Amino acid sequence: MRKKILIAFVLLALPAFGGPDSQWVLEQCTLTYHVSHPLHQSEGVSHAARGKGICHDGQCDFLIAVAVKSFDSGDSNRDLHMIQVTRGAQFPMVTVRTRLPESSSTSTTVHADLEIQFAGQTVQYKQVAFELTTQGNQTRISGTIPATLSDFKIDPPTLLAMPVKNEMPVRVDMTWHPQ
Amino acid sequence: MLKNPSSNWRNDVPCLVVVCVLITLVPSVAAQAPGGGALMGKITDPFDAVVANATVTATSVETGQAQTTITGKDGAYRFDLPLGNYRVKVEAAGFKAAEIPSAMVNATQTAVVNAKLESEQSDGKPAPPTQENLPNAPSSSKTAPTLEDLGITPAQTQGNAQEQARLDKRTHMLKVHQRLGLITLGPLIATFITSANAGGKNTSNTDRTVHLVLGAVSGDLYFMTAYYAIRAPRISGTETRGPIRLHKALAWIHGPGMILTPILGALAYNQKNNGEKVHGIAQAHGPVAIVTGAAFGLAVASVSLKF
Numbered sequence: 001m002r003k004k005i006l007i008a009f010v011l012l013a014l015p016a017f018g019g020p021d022s023q024w025v026l027e028q029c030t031l032t033y034h035v036s037h038p039l040h041q042s043e044g045v046s047h048a049a050r051g052k053g054i055c056h057d058g059q060c061d062f063l064i065a066v067a068v069k070s071f072d073s074g075d076s077n078r079d080l081h082m083i084q085v086t087r088g089a090q091f092p093m094v095t096v097r098t099r100l101p102e103s104s105s106t107s108t109t110v111h112a113d114l115e116i117q118f119a120g121q122t123v124q125y126k127q128v129a130f131e132l133t134t135q136g137n138q139t140r141i142s143g144t145i146p147a148t149l150s151d152f153k154i155d156p157p158t159l160l161a162m163p164v165k166n167e168m169p170v171r172v173d174m175t176w177h178p179q
Numbered sequence: 180m181l182k183n184p185s186s187n188w189r190n191d192v193p194c195l196v197v198v199c200v201l202i203t204l205v206p207s208v209a210a211q212a213p214g215g216g217a218l219m220g221k222i223t224d225p226f227d228a229v230v231a232n233a234t235v236t237a238t239s240v241e242t243g244q245a246q247t248t249i250t251g252k253d254g255a256y257r258f259d260l261p262l263g264n265y266r267v268k269v270e271a272a273g274f275k276a277a278e279i280p281s282a283m284v285n286a287t288q289t290a291v292v293n294a295k296l297e298s299e300q301s302d303g304k305p306a307p308p309t310q311e312n313l314p315n316a317p318s319s320s321k322t323a324p325t326l327e328d329l330g331i332t333p334a335q336t337q338g339n340a341q342e343q344a345r346l347d348k349r350t351h352m353l354k355v356h357q358r359l360g361l362i363t364l365g366p367l368i369a370t371f372i373t374s375a376n377a378g379g380k381n382t383s384n385t386d387r388t389v390h391l392v393l394g395a396v397s398g399d400l401y402f403m404t405a406y407y408a409i410r411a412p413r414i415s416g417t418e419t420r421g422p423i424r425l426h427k428a429l430a431w432i433h434g435p436g437m438i439l440t441p442i443l444g445a446l447a448y449n450q451k452n453n454g455e456k457v458h459g460i461a462q463a464h465g466p467v468a469i470v471t472g473a474a475f476g477l478a479v480a481s482v483s484l485k486f
Contacts, residue, residue: 092339
């Protein structure tokens with residue numbers, strides 16, 4: 001009798017181990033790029049990113065996508081110039097892909113290899129550090145991607161004949177929840 | 180709240196199947212993976228041109244396991260798969276997704292599934308929204324998420340070369356506008372400096388002529404500057420925000436001022452040359468010029484400096 005109960009328990013428990021893959025959904029996201037010019041310090045912010053993570057065999061594949069034109073620097077003229085210089089009409093989306101171990105959701109820091117498609121270029125950033133904070137079923141991830149204009153073959157925009165700096169760090173602040 | 184995505188996805192399959200899909204299951208004796216079979220094919224557009232970089236997903240009807248690959252430059256793809264029945268989905272930017280509900284992979288023959296994709300714009304209607312397109316719907320894929328999983332349609336990811344060309348032209352013209360505006364500042368400042376000798380009691384005809392010539396050069400450069408701003412392509416759906424609003428508003432002051440100043444200057448010039456004291460409306464030449472110059476200088480500063 002005990003043997004039968006044990007077998008039944010094992011059979012019932014099996015789907016739980018090999019069962020449906022877990023998923024993560026991006027709840028909130030703020031992406032902020034920073035551009036430096038001798039006369040200006042500018043920031044463009046987007047809250048329009050969408051993201052999803054699919055976990056399978058202990059590994060989670062994440063995809064985050066945001067429209068280039070969703071970034072708002074508070075100046076429509078600058079935003080249009082940014083769309084032009086980043087070829088945003090030709091390549092309207094920025095996508096970020098990464099793969100992380102499922103166990104990293106319990107860590108306080110994670111180092112992610114990112115693959116970013118932007119301005120018609122695909123660039124990989126290795127071991128970008130992000131901080132993780134978990135509250136309830138929400139996980140907040142924040143960090144800075146050390147992007148540069150030259151990585152994406154973007155000609156630096158100029159103002160009064162002076163170009164902006166090559167560095168264009170992107171601050172990432174995301175809240176994910178499991179589904 | 181959300182329905183079971185896989186059942187909805189299957190219900191929506193007929194919507195995704197494109198009429199023009201051609202399925203040809205051609206027996207082949209091509210090399211196959213040991214213990215499995217192979218599935219291959221070629222993806223073409225309505226004009227029979229090959230479609231490179233199309234995403235092809237083969238999903239086992241029995242197990243739900245999915246594999247994805249990308250077509251090569253020749254539009255061809257190939258899977259080495261366990262034996263069984265597969266559903267094949269083809270997606271490519273600018274085309275409607277195509278779904279082949281059944282393709283049998285067996286040990287002796289390579290299954291060949293070719294698909295001819297229908298253009299996204301062919302009927303002018305956007306693809307109907309599916310449960311999958313909702314950003315919070317669980318993904319149907321067991322592997323990496325796709326843009327479709329995020330609710331982003333191929334139309335949203337498709338580039339618009341015409342729009343890019345428009346933006347390029349706009350930026351080019353505004354760069355010329357910016358350069359000419361800065362160049363205009365030179366003769367404009369010189370015109371203001373020479374005005375001290377042009378309007379006083381003991382002024383010579385030469386001083387007035389120098390002032391007039393500098394003013395004329397400033398005016399010419401100014402209208403060339405204005406031309407490049409006015410003729411720069413407008414980008415529809417863009418709300419004007421930030422310092423550019425002040426820059427544009429100031430044009431309503433320095434624009435009419437740049438027309439009025441030389442007219443009043445010509446009256447004053449003639450009165451002075453006739454030995455008369457500047458009188459009447461010509462007396463407004465100086466104040467109008469100051470307001471115009473100040474508005475122009477502020478317009479340059481409004482887009483150059485952060486206040």
